[in-house]
């Protein structure tokens with residue numbers, strides 16, 4: 001882009017359920033900034049989706065790399081023309097195509113798109129990635145020689161010590177213990193001395209800032225040394241997309257769910273393999289009675305600015321004052337086995353390896369609410385939650401759906417599969433669930449024109465759609481009985497039809513919008529508009 005390169009997100013940054021797979025480049029808080037290809041190649045993939053990357057282009061280069069440009073507002077004319085043809089062919093706004101090498105060649109610095117904010121609620125920016133074309137591993141673009149000025153050290157906000165088995169303790173506690181941080185004269189940090197025994201580990205909350213922006217970004221690397229020996233390293237160089245869910249076991253997931261603070265653990269309780277990390281003995285430190293240890297953690301940003309923290313430890317056997325509370329109304333999960341439990345009208349089935357570890361699962365039914373533990377345990381895979389609905393009439397069943405209930409009481413539709421007397425959902429989160437009714441049709445209203453209006457001076461027609469209960473499942477727009485491309489913006493709930501898409505020979509036209517919600521309630525709006533030939 002022909003604007004200064006300022007980042008609001010770095011590669012490997014810890015995000016919700018994923019590591020950030022590229023750079024987030026600021027676009028002056030606006031959309032429509034020209035995006036140019038970083039090198040010659042060809043467009044190898046174009047995807048338009050309501051969520052995720054929104055509108056995204058992939059360019060494959062002859063040097064073995066693929067670059068990715070996401071959250072775009074629109075594509076360049078030649079790409080726009082190509083993708084619109086596909087959209088009209090399959091009659092869908094959402095689309096994904098893989099053009100072959102000769103279809104859309106791209107030269108270096110060719111205008112390919114305009115920046116936007118498509119794909120959800122994250123504000124305007126350009127998400128940029130560099131991937132290895134063959135392996136599809138994503139690579140830190142900063143390694144390719146962007147020069148972004150950064151003269152300040154990364155920061156450590158919080159450090160937590162963990163007792164990693166039932167016999168170990170830190171300052172007499174068998175529980176996560178936050179340490180006090182003091183700054184030394186030389187700029188290094190030190191914590192209070194801890195007295196511990198057994199298997200322990202550490203975790204940190206960190207961030208880094210570039211000179212030109214106040215955004216708190218991820219760090220580039222982290223190292224842990226125990227008495228000078230390296231036991232753990234994190235380096236934001238490259239990872240595979242099938243590893244990205246491991247974020248939930250690299251962080252203290254329970255603390256994140258309860259306090260919304262991400263503590264990156266320097267130990268590997270569950271022995272996972274993640275390209276971003278390496279461990280010696282899983283980064284777990286064994287403290288013996290009477291010995292002293294010095295743990296040093298060094299974090300760095302990409303430019304090499306660093307921050308060091310020392311944790312002095314004395315091995316001292318003590319009586320444990322508190323133990324982690326044990327669950328009472330619970331079911332034992334053996335994570336390498338299939339686990340299934342039923343209660344009243346609800347059933348949960350966890351396939352092998354749904355979880356990363358064994359634990360006691362809390363599973364209760366209170367009134368109409370099913371509680372499947374709480375969201376503090378990370379999941380590796382989906383499980384099935386089934387409701388027996390034999391008490392409902394056929395008419396009621398049509399309007400019924402499975403909803404999750406978040407901590408603030410908000411309900412959210414979960415993909416409900418209906419099989420006569422059982423409804424089920426395949427899901428990757430724990431917490432509260434219930435059955436709800438959606439008796440209301442979606443709402444449709446004309447947004448920038450009125451029925452029977454002349455719209456010759458309009459560039460587009462906008463229609464607002466919404467659904468109060470289960471949410472919108474699909475929409476369809478037609479003019480004079482033929483499908484038209486309507487772009488849906490999930491942040492404004494507005495459908496937009498570009499009047500230049502089709503040329504007409506008549507002045508009078510019929511616009512028809514059909515919207516269906518997630519339980520199948522359907523609404524139709526028909527209107528007439530006039531346009532000069």
Ligand SMILES: [Zn+2]
Nearest residue numbers: 009023024127
């Ligand atoms: Zn991004």
